[in-house]
Every structure is written in structure tokens, then in C-alpha cells.
Amino acid sequence: MSKPSRLPAIAGTLAGLLAAGLGVAWFYPGHIGTAGRTPAPASAPAPSALPSPQAQVRLSRDQAVQQLMALPELKAWAAAIEKNSQGTVRGAVIETDPAPRLVNGKSFFQLSFVENAPQAAVTWQGFLVAPADGEILVQDDASDELLTLERWRRDQRPLQRTAAR
Incomplete structure (x- = not known):
């Protein structure tokens, strides 16, 4: 076989x-x-030739507003405003100027956190948000200086503002 x-x-x-x-x-x-x-x-x-993850970030104006509203300070301010007004006034982030602001050659959205009452919007704080990387700068009206988020938190203690208003 x-x-x-x-x-x-x-x-x-x-x-x-x-x-x-x-x-x-x-x-x-x-x-x-x-x-x-x-x-x-x-x-x-x-x-090494691939773009870094930070270089790929590109925020829209709406995303920049959402990024600011996600900050613990702005959440606390908005909650305090609503509580103190019994729901008739709200905290909001609005565009201060539609033109981008250049700081050291970098473009930023110009935004402000406001107490949005029916008769007027009262500005609490001005912010700049870079669409390229999401960097946040805080406008210090007293010194006419731009502060990093960390320095603003350290020097001005913004979470304490909810008790003062």
C-alpha cells in the first residue's frame, strides 16, 4: 500500500x-x-517628526468657554450667584471682544466671567484662552497684568470671592 x-x-x-x-x-x-x-x-x-498631542489641540471659542466654565472657581462663582439671587441671575462666560488678542505672538480668545442679570451683565473676571493649546491667562485689572492660572489662584484666592459677594 x-x-x-x-x-x-x-x-x-x-x-x-x-x-x-x-x-x-x-x-x-x-x-x-x-x-x-x-x-x-x-x-x-x-x-520625533510626529506632532505632539499638545500641538494637535485646537479649541473653538465654544470649547474655550466650556474650559473656563469647568474651572472650580467659576463653578463655585456660578453656584453662589444663582443661590444668592434665588435663581434669577446666572453666572456665564461671554466673549469680551471677537478679535483675538496677541500676547507674545500667541493668539488668545478674549472672554469674561459675568454675573448675567436681566438688567445688565456685571464682569467678575477677564480671561484669555489660547485656541492653540488651551492655555489660560487671567486679567488682573488692579495691576493691568496677565497672570497664569496658578499665580491667580495663589495670589488672589478666587474661591474666597463667593463669600464676599
């Missing part, structure tokens, strides 16, 4: 692998050299 040959099994396996490879080359041409409709790029960019 002769042994059965393995040749048909090997040939069938190779034909299947070849068909799968051609299918990938056809449906995903950028992944397999020039076998498909378009050639693959010569090489992927080096990791």
Missing part, C-alpha cells in the same frame, strides 16, 4: 495564502507596496 501524497494539501494551502495576499493588496493598496491601486509611502515619519 502506498502512502498518500501531501503535495495536494501543500499546494492548496499555498494557493489559499496567495489568494488572501492578493485580496489584501487589492483592498488595502497602501499597505502592500505598489501591488494595488496606489503605492505605499516610502517610510513612516520618525516618532
Whole structure:
């Protein structure tokens, strides 16, 4: 009795692998050299050439407003305003000027936190938010200086303002 040959099994396996490879080359041409409709790029960019995650941040004006309203200080101010007015007045962030403000060559949205009463909006604090990276600067009206968020928190203790109003 002769042994059965393995040749048909090997040939069938190779034909299947070849068909799968051609299918990938056809449906995903950028992944397999020039076998498909378009050639693959010569090489992927080096990791150092890829943009950093911070460089990819690009805030819209609405996102900048949301970022400010998420600050614990502004949340506390808004809650205090609503509580003290029994719900008739709200805290809000509004655009102070639609033109961007340049600070050291960097563009910023000009926004303010206000007490939004029916008769008028009373400004509590001015802010600048950079759309490029989300950096927040605080306008100090007394010194006409721009403060970092950390310095503003340290020097002016804004969470204590809710008790004063």
C-alpha cells in the first residue's frame, strides 16, 4: 500500500495564502507596496517628526468657554450667584471682544466671567484662552497684568470671592 501524497494539501494551502495576499493588496493598496491601486509611502515619519498631542489641540471659542466654565472657581462663582439671587441671575462666560488678542505672538480668545442679570451683565473676571493649546491667562485689572492660572489662584484666592459677594 502506498502512502498518500501531501503535495495536494501543500499546494492548496499555498494557493489559499496567495489568494488572501492578493485580496489584501487589492483592498488595502497602501499597505502592500505598489501591488494595488496606489503605492505605499516610502517610510513612516520618525516618532520625533510626529506632532505632539499638545500641538494637535485646537479649541473653538465654544470649547474655550466650556474650559473656563469647568474651572472650580467659576463653578463655585456660578453656584453662589444663582443661590444668592434665588435663581434669577446666572453666572456665564461671554466673549469680551471677537478679535483675538496677541500676547507674545500667541493668539488668545478674549472672554469674561459675568454675573448675567436681566438688567445688565456685571464682569467678575477677564480671561484669555489660547485656541492653540488651551492655555489660560487671567486679567488682573488692579495691576493691568496677565497672570497664569496658578499665580491667580495663589495670589488672589478666587474661591474666597463667593463669600464676599
